[in-house]
Amino acid sequence: MQFPRLVSLVAFASLVVLVCGIVAAIEPATDGGEAEPSADAASLQQNTDAKHSTSNRREVLVASLTIFVLAVFVGFEVIAKVPTTLHTPLMSGSNAISGITVVGALIAASEHWEKLPSMAFTAGLGVIAIVLAMINVVGGFLVTHRMLAMFQRKKKSP
Amino acid sequence: MQFPRLVSLVAFASLVVLVCGIVAAIEPATDGGEAEPSADAASLQQNTDAKHSTSNRREVLVASLTIFVLAVFVGFEVIAKVPTTLHTPLMSGSNAISGITVVGALIAASEHWEKLPSMAFTAGLGVIAIVLAMINVVGGFLVTHRMLAMFQRKKKSP
């Protein structure tokens, strides 16, 4: 962790400012985005919904950002301890972890494609994404295991 | 970080199970807790509110838990690097940080005590809490600074 601290602090602060901007922008955008033709009958509920959705949305965003920041900290701390010898397996192993997108892909691919064209489209994208992500996951973990097994084997022999 | 990994994993898994239990318990509890005499007129909205509140509550809890877990990781990684020499300042410094409860105390003490007895009570507790927490904060950071300044002074002298 030899990054100049000041630089990272400044970068972080500007990130915060940026994010504040986005957060501040949520309200109008949501209102705009959700302004679907609202059936007059359920208009009360609709309103309540929108209000809840906005404030809920913000809470979620703030929590997600917090999680992001903490995870970056954990990442830097943990990875900085990996010795040079293991940097290649580290690359392939962390690569496999980034295949976590498969989680999103699974949900997308499970859409009922027979119902709506948009769902069919999403499901199609989803299945391709699953294939790509699973290559990433299985390939990554497996090849890492192959490499690491070599390091371990050698340890026992002498 | 020499804790036996298996032990911590098991502890962690049981924590997860525990938490799942609590989460599962939220729904009835909320219903119970919020079962105030509901004006019949606004019953639709009431229902919607309750539903939103429950699911919102859960989201918040899950996010908070995630944050907790990540922060524990960060804590262990960062603190494990502090050398023995600095353990006393570390104790007082981290102590000061735990005075962050002052944030909650500030909010409690700002209640309008003239309005309701419950608010007055909370404000009273809040102001004591502020005093305690601020002793913790100011005392902690200041004494840590005093100690650390000693370490630094010495560094320059030779």
Add this chain to the structure above:
Amino acid sequence: MNLDTVIKVVYILAAALFIFGLKGMAHPRTAVRGNLLGAAGMLIAIVTTLLIVWQEGGRFELVIVGLIVGSALGAVLALRIQMSAMPQMVGLLNGFGGGASVLVAGGELILGREGSADVLVATAVSGIIGAVTFWGSLVAVGKLQELQWFKKPYSLPAQQLINAALAVLLLLLTIGMVWSGLGATSILLYVLIAVVASVLGVFLTNSIGGADMPVVIALLNSYSGLAAAATGFVIDNNVLIISGSLVGASGVILTNLMCKAMNRSLFNVLFGVMQAGTIANADEIYATVRSSSADDVAMILDGAQRVVFVPGYGMAVAQAQHAVRDLGKLLEMRGTTVEYAIHPVAGRMPGHMNVLLAEADVDYDKLKEMDHINPTMETVDVAIVIGANDVVNPMARTDPKCPIAGMPIIDVDKARTVIVIKRSLSPGFAGIPNPLFAAPNTLMFYGDGQKAILDIVAAMKDT
């Protein structure tokens, strides 16, 4: 409303500053800045909260009174306290942190804004941990101050059983609180929880011997963090959760480290009764003790090539660190190599000796850790043990039945000559005699630590 969320994002910044601050603690060079970053984080958090209060139209009178009184008390405490009393200071601060958590969680419960199961559980947990921390810390501070009241571990008959019963009671009260939801019942239950937890805190700490207080303090440090985190769950505030977890982790690491350095399990520290039964007769052991004078010591030091100081709790009591530094400088001017061997649990808290010696301007390159100095102990001409006892007691190596059995010690007995400076032959905190004092290569020099060292300095300058 908009401002509200922006403010929450700023909280993340505060939390990040805490983390950067703790990262700074990794090196004495960066530690001061680290501490300042942490303080900056706290300032941001407080100002942000005040903004929220202002925006929501809260009242400021009490807030301002609280802030001023608290800050003033804190500042006075921090500036007045002596370095040797640091363990008590930390203990006190822990207690205050815990107390604040109890009150904040209680206040939130009274307002009754959110009554879901998780919040009620978190409230109860805040109350329990906070109260245990508060009262436990006060008792621990009392013991560290060696107040008469707390002088020795005092247990009721069947203490463990009573403690277990209280714990079960707390569990039941918590369940009751969750079950009854918001309202007067749960407030009453909360008060009960706080009371029972207070009793438990006193009981738990009171039955632990004074020598183990530092471990207790570290553990309570961890608790005060966890209490803050639990309060964070109560008022749904992430910065509390994050900071609390950081402190919790810190306390756990330090506790673990101390237990390891004493070769005891945490369980043993908390619940184990130190048996003083099988201890050999002190008079017998001390039959061959030889004492000496400042002049003797000065003479011995005169010819020494390599001198190692081994400070312990007595140096803190006698405030002898400056005198030790002077003696060290004097020796160095005469061409002697001077080092300081620091045992991980010397004194009353981890790093205690380091702070004292830093106060006296001793270069921290000269402070050697136990594992570093033990292998070369044979080549040490004179080891000066100043106010240390347990951490140089060879019985830890030889007598598997004694209370400190297996604790790694600084092997001063392997040095050519050992000079032990203390006021009497009375034991250290573990309460056992020390065969080192009667070893053929040991000379006792009785007296208050500071005075003894100054005498030696004077004697050396005379010759």
Add this chain to the structure above:
Amino acid sequence: MNLDTVIKVVYILAAALFIFGLKGMAHPRTAVRGNLLGAAGMLIAIVTTLLIVWQEGGRFELVIVGLIVGSALGAVLALRIQMSAMPQMVGLLNGFGGGASVLVAGGELILGREGSADVLVATAVSGIIGAVTFWGSLVAVGKLQELQWFKKPYSLPAQQLINAALAVLLLLLTIGMVWSGLGATSILLYVLIAVVASVLGVFLTNSIGGADMPVVIALLNSYSGLAAAATGFVIDNNVLIISGSLVGASGVILTNLMCKAMNRSLFNVLFGVMQAGTIANADEIYATVRSSSADDVAMILDGAQRVVFVPGYGMAVAQAQHAVRDLGKLLEMRGTTVEYAIHPVAGRMPGHMNVLLAEADVDYDKLKEMDHINPTMETVDVAIVIGANDVVNPMARTDPKCPIAGMPIIDVDKARTVIVIKRSLSPGFAGIPNPLFAAPNTLMFYGDGQKAILDIVAAMKDT
């Protein structure tokens, strides 16, 4: 509904397993278990997601097809790939990860569940980073495979300007997306974003020289993580955010490390054109090169006390690691001390040489880091440079104008005798001549790495 949240808690467990897994990577002893923990975390995450899908009554046909095809392809790739082709493999996997992010974010946009500003921004970011990663990785792989197409950095005139224009265009498209909210317009804009980002990815990578591909791969590794994190914001899934950030951090650390080892800034790597202008005339430099035969080398090795192998990219190309190990063993049997000096950027990715030598069963205690071996280089009798070039080029020390100026190198020129095994005098990836080859204490031994070493072994066994 209840199950849903419980499941989310289980996701936290998966994320924690990833972290434990990466922590395991801190030591070769624990790394295998670490990797398995990571895989277990992934399994938990996938199974949990399938549970969600099942509970919400989703269709499983496509899911199952996707899982099977993807896993099979991944497994085949992982089992077939040669250790020396690891950089390409990692590059390819990066690309796939990025591609998946583009598709998932796109799919979510089409469904149009959530259209708040932050989600739209996150969607655009997923699309941009994902597409850049995908196409950038493919180009990088092509370059690493030394495919004819990508053979040399190819830039349009005013490439930097075009890239900047594309970046601005992306920014505008993103703003447009946020502004137009959910709906057909934003889907169209998203497609445009993906296309423009793809073009940008190709341009950015294509204008970077092949020697810098490893840095690019590490950077893209980081990007693939960030893309996953952005997707996490889109579908509001914390496990994606956490894992993505972990990978992002990993990539940044590795990138930083490589740049440092080459003494160049990241900016210079990404946008700097390597000037080949001021290079001294190769023929002139190589006037005094002496070549040798296997028998010569065997004779020199015969009397050596301490031999150091310095492997480089050529060892990977020639698959000479097993032969090197045999030669090492043979020398050790004769009482010679054998070590391997590993430069941090030898080969085509960090740790490349370590993996190859591990494959050949070389004890990792014998692999020495550059900083560790350089100070004692004078006492090395024979340094055998096998397929390394840039990392042993003394011009980095002497010529402040050459492209690798200031890059720390392994100082083989200070060894008593240097034997360089390569096929010709052609330059390494930096494209500059190497005065080492013409040094008075250097002997060239031309030939394919593996064959050369085997010849030496044969020659040594003969004598």
